[in-house]
Each structure stands twice: as structure tokens, then as C-alpha cells.
Amino acid sequence: MRPDGLYPRLLDIATRRAIEPIVGAPYLSIAAWLRDFSNWPPDQRANWQHERLEEVLAHAARHVPFYRDLAGGSRISLRSLPIVDKARIRSDSRAFRSEQTLPSVPKRTGGTTGDPWAYELDLQAWAHVYAAGIEFWERVGYRYGERIAVLGTPPSLISGANGWKGRLRRAVERRVYPSAGIETHHEASLAHARAASEARAVLWYGYASMLAGMADAVAAEGLSLPGPRAIVTTSEPLLSEWHRRIEAAFGVPVYDQYGCNDGGVLAQTCREGRFHVAENVSLLEVVEGDTPCSPGVEGELVVTNLHARVLPFLRYRVGDRAVLGEGTCPCGQSGATLERVAGRTGDRLRLPDGTELSLPGLTTAFWEAPHVCRWQLVQPELGRIRVRLELADGFDDAEAARLEAALRKRCGDAVAIELVADEPFERAPAGKLQVLISRVDA
Ligand SMILES: [Zn+2]
Secondary structure (H helix, E strand, C coil): CCHHHHHHHHHHHHHHHHHHHHHCCCHHHHHHHHHHHCCCCHHHHHHHHHHHHHHHHHHHHHHCHHHHHHHCCCCCCHHHCCCECHHHHHHCHHHHCCCCCCCEEEEECCHHHCCCCEEEEEHHHHHHHHHHHHHHHHHCCCCCCCCEEEECCCHHHCCCCCCHHHHHHHHHCCEECCCCCCCCCHHHHHHHHHHHHHCCCCEEEEEHHHHHHHHHHHHHHCCCCCCCCEEEEECCCCCHHHHHHHHHHHCCCEEEEEEECCCCEEEEECCCCCEEECCCCEEEEEEECCEECCCCCEEEEEEEECCCCCCCCCCEEEEEEEEECCCCCCCCCCCCEEEEECCCCCCEEECCCCCEEEHHHHHHHHHHCCCEEEEEEEEEECCEEEEEEEECCCCCHHHHHHHHHHHHHHHCCCCEEEEECCCCCCECCCCCECCEEECCCC
16 A cells, blocks of 8 residues: 555545535545446436436526526427527626525636636536546546645635635645746746655646746756656646656656636546546537537537536537547547647737747736736737726726736836726627737737
8 A cells, every 4th residue: 555545545534424514515425426427338427417407407497587588488408598608697697697595606717817707606516526626636546635736826726715615625635835826937947846746746736837847947957856646737728849848857647637617617638638528517519600510620619517507507608619529539438528629729928038928827917906807918019018907996006016017027128018997808709808919920
């Protein structure tokens, strides 16, 4: 037995007997059940999904005004429903909320969309997506209760945010945070790699760019640090170059996770590089307009959450583009796959000195500005960045100065930064806010 073996066993017992009843969500029990579920025959999994779907549809038809009006007293079928997006739901949020009070948790989408959104998610939906995350990590050699190093600390990577429950969960789950914020320069990257290695975490989980930075720093120093059993990247696209360099530097397999909080999509790559979808969480469609795309054809990703009733996500356009996988994945694991997710690429700023800044790196600058509701960053020419802001009451000169300094730190002195509060935002056709608009030719 590994020296680490006792704690996971004790935590498993404590979680199921004490923590789950207190939290009211059987996330670890679901994670254990998922090991069976993912090996069920395809039609048995489809039946299970169908039953969950019928429940959320029936609830929506009875208790959610928008869907009740559509249903007109009869049952509704998924395919007959209009595709909705965040802009549509927010424009009429009362109509999309259940009139029934159900156990739920407050959720807030990360700032990475430039359009933070607070909403209520059913406790059961939360438990299913959390369990799916645990089971995905188990597929790459982790056992619940073993130590994890989290690289990058945006709110979306910290479970339960910063309340006492979140802090307790992080301690119980033995998560260590070798870094504050997202830094990818050499010295910081080297320090992160050393800290993660010294923490003897079995899994490293974090931003692809940070892990790539760590790999490059370690390679440049010619170091050989003891690594984890596996590395899972998230939140930004894992460029194939990064993938190769991270594996080479640490000598362990690297997997990529794709998730979308609102709606509830979770998927993780296998050794063949395909994203396997958490089928207990949601149903996925890929469409162009209203027309379904065949596997292999890129389109917009549309999700239906199988547990969300407080705020149903039924045919919800998440704003990313993706390609459905064709047939069974060569790795042998059956179930829905995405051949690739295309929507997260391209969000980069090129600076006058040639360096590129990715969106997550810029997002952290806005943590300095709690009264910014929405932002959009436009680069009309190489040396100029215009930051459009939508502001809440309470934004003052001091906050503006902090924000500008934070942006300045990331963009350097060769760029003129203008904050503007009275300029309309540009939107993509689907209504999704395009956060970064660079008119500089690559
Ligand atoms: Zn596979």
C-alpha cells in the first residue's frame, strides 16, 4: 500500500457518513457510482439520461414561466425548445427561474468571460458535476484524499470560493496552492515547479500556460524534479507544443479538461486526445444556427443540464465552438466525446515587444476592480489598449488607478492604456460578449 493510503480511506468513510449528510449533496457517493456508470452499456446510460431529462423538462413545464408558456399545459420535448443563451436568460431572468424553492448553491461564473454572472444551481446538479470532476481525476491515477497542487488561483479553480466551507474542503481534500495568481515568467515558474514538487502532490491541476511556463523553466535550468502521477490542465487551450513540453519536462502524462460552469459541461481528454464528456451531468449538441452538425463538423456547443431545475439550462448555447467525436473513441471508452473544442483559442493580445498575453492572465487584473460589472478590451493598434467598462456604483478614482496599474504591470510601459466607461460593447452574433478584440494583425 502507498504511504498515502490510509488518509483517503478514512476520508472516504468520513465524507460519506458525516460530510455528505451535512452538505446535503452525495458527491463522493456519486463519484463512486460513476465508476460503474461509465461502464454501463450505452443504451442503459442513455435510458438513465432520458429519465433525468424528462424530470427537468416536466419541472420546467410546470414551474418555470418561460417553458410553461411554451408548453401550454402539455409535455415538452427537448428538440422543440428554442436554443437560449446567457443574454436571453439575463434579459428576462424571472421567466427562466423556477417558482419553486429547491436546495441550491450560489454560483458565479469566472471572470474569464468578461461578463460575470451570479445564479443559483441545484445542489444535486452541483454534486453531479463535482463528482464527475473527481472521477475524471481518478481516471488518471488520483484517489480522493490524495494531495493536489492547484496551479493558478482564480475563483473557478477554488472550490466553494472563500467561505468557511470552501476553506474546510480545501484542507480536507489536501489541496496546496504553490502560487498566487497567474504568473508565467521564469523565476515565478521555477518557484512554482519546486513548490509543487516539494508538496509531493500526486496530481497537478491548473492553467495550461502556467504549467507550460513551469516546464520551460525546469528545462532551461536542466533540472529533474520529482513530478506528480499526472497533470491536468484547464481553463485555457492546451496548445500541442505546450502539451509536448510539459510531458517532456516532468515525464508524466498530461490531460486537458474542458468545463463550462453555466450550463454544466465537463469533459477531459484521454490518451488519444479526445474529450470524454461527463454524461451524468449534461447532454451536448453541436449546432450551426438551428441545424445539428454531424460528428466531425464544427459548430456551436449547446448543453442541456440533466439536474438543473432552479434555473434550467435547456438547450443552452455556452458560447464555445466544438466538434463532436465520431464513433467510439480509439481508447476503447464508450460514450459521448468531443473531438476538439475550438472556441477558446485566439483570445490573445500581442504586445509591442512580441510577447503574447492570454485572457486568463489579463482577467486577474480585474480582481483589483470589484465595481467593474463587465469589461471589454480592444487593441486598435499595437501600442494602444482601450478598456471599455460597465461600472457599478462605488467605482472611484482609486479603484481606476489600481486597475490601470494592474493592467500596466501585465502590458508593460510601451502600451497606452485608456479606461472608458461610456462606450457601447461589441457583441458577437450569438450575443456572447467578446472580451478581447485585437485589430493587430498576427
Ligand atoms: Zn478516448
